[in-house]
Amino acid sequence: MNEDNVKVHFVFHFVVLTSQILMAGIYIHIPFCKQACHYCNFYFSTSLGNKDNFIKALLKEIELSKDYLAGEKIETIYLGGGTPSHLKIEDLRLITAKLLSVYDLNELREFTIETNPDDLKDAELIKQIGTLGVNRFSIGIQSFFDEDLRYMNRAHNSDEALSSVKRVQDAGFENITIDLIYGTPTMNDDKWKQNLDTAFSLSVPHISSYALTVEAKTSLEKRIGKGESKAVDEVQSAGQLKMLMNEMRAHNFEQYEISNFACNGMYAVHNTNYWLSKKYLGLGPSAHSFDGNSRRWNVANNVNYIKSINAGKILFEEEVLTEVQKVNEKIMTSLRTQWGLGIMNYEVGIRNEILESMKGIDSSHYLLENDILKLTEEGKLFADSIAASLFIEE
């Protein structure tokens, strides 16, 4: 299918999100990056040697998985990774055309592509990405300071961070989210404030912000162990999370999820649907899928992924969730959102167990209004441990 066909077929219907309409999402993991960020623990390769074979396998996986979502309407597509913007436009066009040939996308609301600033130097390329139906750009800025970017081993510099956002805006896209990382040892509180001020000055409607975490087996962990990189200071990181929440509030951004902030209701539909436990299909190496009852995750290895797809089989592991696991997942995800956990949704035994466990939580960390449990600003600093303390026993 050529580009014009793609344009003609993409009609976005902005439907109202209701629980009656069965809607699902598609996530595609592009397992390639220009260079390895020191902190990253996602699956990717810095070699493009397998790229063409990967694209062929991905197109085949789209066909092989077409019944996974059991005919539900596709509401969101998310190209993530890895770095989708590291692919050529022709590759992205092949993927989009295949999705169009397999799925009815008439009710698609949101089509996001993750990009890195160094891939967004060409205004024409940005427009071309738009012709594929992409209507939301996620830009991995992380910091507007070169010193922080070097610490993280990002492939872009501070000038590219700024100019990439402007170029995407100049191409006519308003639905833009940027990622920022706090808690980097090279970034003191003054620099964090400047990063946030720069982000606000760009007038993007959505910002995702995460603490720098030292994940096991990452280059960052090894570098810190050898004394080649400064260690992360958890106290500084917690202080910068508080600054983040205060600054976001002062600039009219809603903290609709602990790490996600939106202006004027510009929530990420795809991610919000994860938190609402809607179904999604994950395609590509390491991608996760959820069908309402079970989770499965594809093999995190390009060679094995391609080999198995070529043999007509998707290589994945699967876990069928028990009812208790479903409740606990809901507790974990809901408490991170501004919508909170609806206690009345559960049968009386579970409800009482949650209410009993709540007695062990500091009362300044939560609010219980109309049977909806939400975390306070202070409670958000301990979200994961509070959720774990409310988990139901099997």
Ligand code: SF4
């Ligand atoms: S660009 Fe993203 S996926 Fe790639 S190495 Fe960096 S953080 Fe990881």
